[in-house]
């Protein structure tokens with residue numbers, strides 16, 4: 455066996471024996487690198503006589519080609535083997551249950567969910583959302599809403615008063631969302647179409663009352679808004695919110711200082727078997743108060759009652775949440791018990807919309 459045959463045999467064996475791409479690279483450098491064994495042989499060609507070169511040249515070049523081809527082939531085999539190993543190591547069993555990430559583990563509180571739902575419903579009817587502070591002046595919570603000073607209606611609200619400020623003025627925790635009606639009418643020009651969801655406070659606590667609770671106020675002011683519009687809006691809202699085709703509503707005459715005429719609204723329901731259903735049955739459930747905005751309230755906001763008119767309503771959010779989702783007790787709403795929230799809460803990525811569905 456000649457030297458060249460020897461070297462070829464040796465190099466091809468080394469190529470074959472290389473276990474990974476790094477080992478193969480070492481072999482390549484030792485043969486074809488600048489100082490590699492084959493490269494050194496190629497360098498000797500220059501010093502040969504033409505006859506010698508004629509004979510040795512094709513042999514040495516042939517050796518280089520063979521080694522190069524073997525390295526390329528081996529490289530491919532190694533890459534394939536590496537890919538196979540990775541594929542089998544990273545195989546995913548699609549029949550395994552999906553593990554939930556942290557973004558799906560949290561829960562949305564039913565109150566937040568219901569506020570999202572009713573915002574979606576009223577937004578579809580062209581309402582925007584207005585807000586006001588929880589700590590309110592006595593003037594906006596009562597006086598501007600046509601509660602005469604010393605009127606017993608103020609007592610009915612079980613108001614939480616704050617300590618008097620330096621001017622002797624006692625602020626209150628707003629007892630209803632109605633003061634935001636005044637804030638809206640004094641800061642926007644009619645036509646006005648807003649809903650006002652928010653926290654409200656009264657000194658009251660039992661199974662269906664908590665000192666802090668939530669209301670959503672509605673207000674429409676323009677030149678011809680009337681009680682028929684009010685009825686339609688409330689009926690459409692109830693059908694969409696309770697997800698039923700029909701609702702029966704009863705408007706009972708009532709009294710609020712800031713509306714004239716005023717009504718309380720009941721919806722018909724059945725309570726057979728301890729389960730509430732709407733759109734059927736013989737029972738009535740009170741869900742809101744409403745009426746035509748009192749001319750004095752319009753005047754207090756600088757609006758001329760001979761030019762503008764409108765209606766308003768106030769609804770208990772906690773109440774309608776309890777009714778819709780069958781929660782018998784209001785107090786746990788505000789106890790921050792994770793077990794309760796896991797049970798009654800909503801998935802964060804199920805955002806209510808009229809198109810995608812309010813609840814899924």
Ligand code: DAH
Pocket residue numbers: 629630631632671672710712713742743744745746765766767768769
């Ligand atoms: N603010 C009233 C309450 O808390 C509810 C209410 C009644 C609001 C009639 C209204 C309305 O806007 O027109 O008892």
